[in-house]
Amino acid sequence: MKTISSRDNPLYKELKHLATSSQARRKSGRTLLDGVHLCQAYRQHLGEPQLCIVSESSAQHHEVAPMVARCLAAGTQTICMPDALYHALSQVEHGVGLMFIVATPSPEFPAQLSHCSVVLDNLQDPGNLGSILRSAAAAGIKNVFCSIGTAFAWSPKVMRAGMGAHFLLNIFENVNLHSLLASATIPVLATSSHTSQTIYQVDLNQPVVWLFGHEGQGVADDLMAMATHTVTIPQRPEIESLNVAASAAICFFEQVRQSQ
Incomplete structure (x- = not known):
């Protein structure tokens, strides 16, 4: 030594x-x-x-x-x-x-979006990113796609928040999300406060793509338009919105629940 x-x-x-x-x-x-x-x-x-x-x-x-x-x-x-x-x-x-x-692991980029995945648009907080990676791995999701502007997934802060989840995932960074979502052969779901369909009413007993965005601004409008479904998470009206990592965890584990 x-x-x-x-x-x-x-x-x-x-x-x-x-x-x-x-x-x-x-x-x-x-x-x-x-x-x-x-x-x-x-x-x-x-x-x-x-x-x-x-x-x-x-x-x-x-x-x-x-x-x-x-x-x-x-x-x-x-x-x-x-x-x-x-x-x-x-x-x-x-x-x-x-x-x-x-x-830094460098997995092979898929030809099309056909497996259960998470797509992150300009997510900036390392703690939120690490928490989402941890929840995704726990829910059995394998692929995570991060846009340009999303926090560096392999930074020390994200690594600590992920608690080892990185090593169970295929993480792709600096991805052109428009091209990626255009290749999707499975439903693309985004959360929104401007829809009436709840996360508990949509069929999640199938592979889907989860689309989440910036902590304050949410998913960009042009990407939101590419979602095949928008869903809402029921909550008290006094609270404007949930933290993006909390929202992601609820979505992932509702999918797990429906798939059991």
Whole structure:
């Protein structure tokens, strides 16, 4: 296991850039998994990382030590560094000091929209995006399509909110949603407060596409026009609307309920 003890180390500088720059992560096609849970989930579903990083104080931790040993046995480059250097890379406060560097998954883009999917138009909040990914994975949905302007799905904040859901999904970013929705061979559903049909009245015992939009502005009008169905979630009139992540969860699990 290699040790890095200086901030001037070239590899450390590269890792610091990767940790602090979304542009660097996009350009390099790599991302950071920060914490034991995300690292365990990645290994369970996708295999070994490119690089394993551990803080000195966590090297003998009962959850970390076996994972580090497995990385070393697999020939994965493994680095130990002082806590101060590690914490400059990590965005997790009071977490266990384990981090993986992995290649950002790049699934094959489907020829047409024919499987149960989630389409996100300009969703900007990382927490909302991560929550939607987590709910989608829990509901058995596989494909998530994100427009240009949607938060970077592989950013540390989205990863933490997703709690490992990323590794069960095919996530596509910077997608032209007009072309995508035009290829749909299954119903496209969007939530709206300007419709009378509730989520509980529509037939969800079939594959559908769920279309959700910006937290404040909702789905763009031109994309909304491409929805085959608009549905509403019944709620008290005193509340203008639900949070988009809450709305998505209700929709996904009503589909699960109808399909059982």
